[in-house]
Amino acid sequence: MTFEITNKDAMGRIGKLKTPHGRVETPTLMPVINPNIDFIPAEKMKRFGAQILITNSYIIYRSGDLRDMAVEKGLHRLLETDLPVMTDSGSYQLMIYGDVEVKNAEVVKFQQMIGSDIIVPLDIPTPPDADYSRAIADLEITIEREREASRLIKESNSENLLAIPIQGSTYSELRKRSAEESKKIDGDVYPIGGVVPLLDDYRFSDVVRIILDVKSVIPSSYPIHLFGAGHPIFLSIAVALGCDLFDSAAYALYAKDDRYLTPYGTKKLNELHCLPCSCPVCSQYSAEELLKIEKEEREILVGEHNLWISFEEIRKIKQAIKENSLFEFVEKRIRSHPSLLSSWRQIKNYSTLLEEYDPSTKRQFFYTGIESIYRPAVSRHHERVKNVELEKDEYTISTSSENNSDFYLKPVFGVVPAEMNEVYPAGHAEMPPVEYIENEAVDVAVNALRSFLRKHHDKKFIIRADGVWREYLIELPDNAVVE
Known part of the structure; x- marks a missing residue:
């Protein structure tokens, strides 16, 4: 060769x-x-x-x-x-x-x-x-x-x-x-x-x-x-x-x-x-x-x-x-x-091609700006979450990792199952707090949340939101309640 x-x-x-x-x-x-x-x-x-x-x-x-x-x-x-x-x-x-x-x-x-x-x-x-x-x-x-x-x-x-x-x-x-x-x-x-x-x-x-x-x-x-x-x-x-x-x-x-x-x-x-x-x-x-x-x-x-x-x-x-x-x-x-x-920023139009090449496992996801949203690690995470199967009738989603919850909500990544909260990419992500990160990073997360809620429309979700998150959590499907 x-x-x-x-x-x-x-x-x-x-x-x-x-x-x-x-x-x-x-x-x-x-x-x-x-x-x-x-x-x-x-x-x-x-x-x-x-x-x-x-x-x-x-x-x-x-x-x-x-x-x-x-x-x-x-x-x-x-x-x-x-x-x-x-x-x-x-x-x-x-x-x-x-x-x-x-x-x-x-x-x-x-x-x-x-x-x-x-x-x-x-x-x-x-x-x-x-x-x-x-x-x-x-x-x-x-x-x-x-x-x-x-x-x-x-x-x-x-x-x-x-x-x-x-x-x-x-x-x-x-x-x-x-x-x-x-x-x-x-x-x-x-x-x-x-x-x-x-x-x-x-x-x-x-x-x-x-x-x-x-x-x-x-x-x-x-x-x-x-x-x-x-x-x-x-x-x-x-x-x-x-x-x-x-x-x-x-x-x-x-x-x-x-x-x-x-x-x-x-x-x-x-x-x-x-x-x-x-x-x-x-x-x-x-x-x-x-x-x-x-x-x-x-x-x-x-x-x-x-x-x-x-x-x-x-x-x-x-x-x-x-x-x-x-x-x-x-x-x-x-x-x-x-x-x-x-x-x-054109790479967002070639996400499938990038995913073919980029390694799926790394040590850390280091956020540097809105361009980080276009990395294959983000789209892969969103796809994995789409395939999560739910057996209970009611689940909790928290915007704070300090709370015990079934799911967590993070900028860029959106919904993060508890079992994924300690692994790459979402669990190994270094990002600014939600109040200081770009709006686009939060919008991506909330859009992913909406898709997740719509897919599991027969389940109920209690979202425990604090601080700035509450300003973004609007127009959610009826099966979600923000506390």
């Missing part, structure tokens, strides 16, 4: 991807290496935490000297690294310039020849909001090229892994169709392409929808690569939705403009009084000192910071997966920008 999953939380996972040059633990970031530009060399990437790199085979192919060296020495000796290397095929140049001077079969065979660990066919990254006719025409070409790449690799019996990009612009039906066709081709990695313009424009809601459309089709046993998503601001969301690999040229591109990456957004170096980071660069220099350094050296230092902070975010995400606290981690991160917040 090429990809082995070792830990799961939300739709995210920690996995091990087997490549010809060793195993890679995911989720992880692949720094982009441009062999034409002397910036931070590939050989130094390990110190930041890199386990795999990505470079552009089209750039190498188009440069006579680089091409000859790559063919003679191999890709890894060219880059002077023993890390696995994924190679893109020129799709980015196709998106920017509209044309490339290479055919799909040529660039696939070239990637094989130079020893790429993960090969990418020459897919067509249709831009967002393109005409439907263009999007479907581009997709047809992409699918045919992917089939061709698969045939070439199988015929050569090589060890290279094959990435099958999923395209389709901003059309859900085309993304799903692309994923269905990609699944038939049976690749090793499934990149989601064509999302960079959306990320650049902070159209995170569109990216979330695209990811979830793809995840609804591609089996969980395959790794997902989100092309061009290298900014730490979006990494936690993408991992929580099931993406495993990311590539980043942002660390270098942003550094050229003195743009300083943080998990909460991008800062201009000249706007920073203090550096909010303790990486080796930020521990050695102040913002003022960095600005006084010659531009070329400063670019490298800011680029190094950008790498440090990006890999630090990856490590924090992995730890959250290990602790089964990824939902809590994401819910904190999304508060750094309204577009992140609104994008994450």
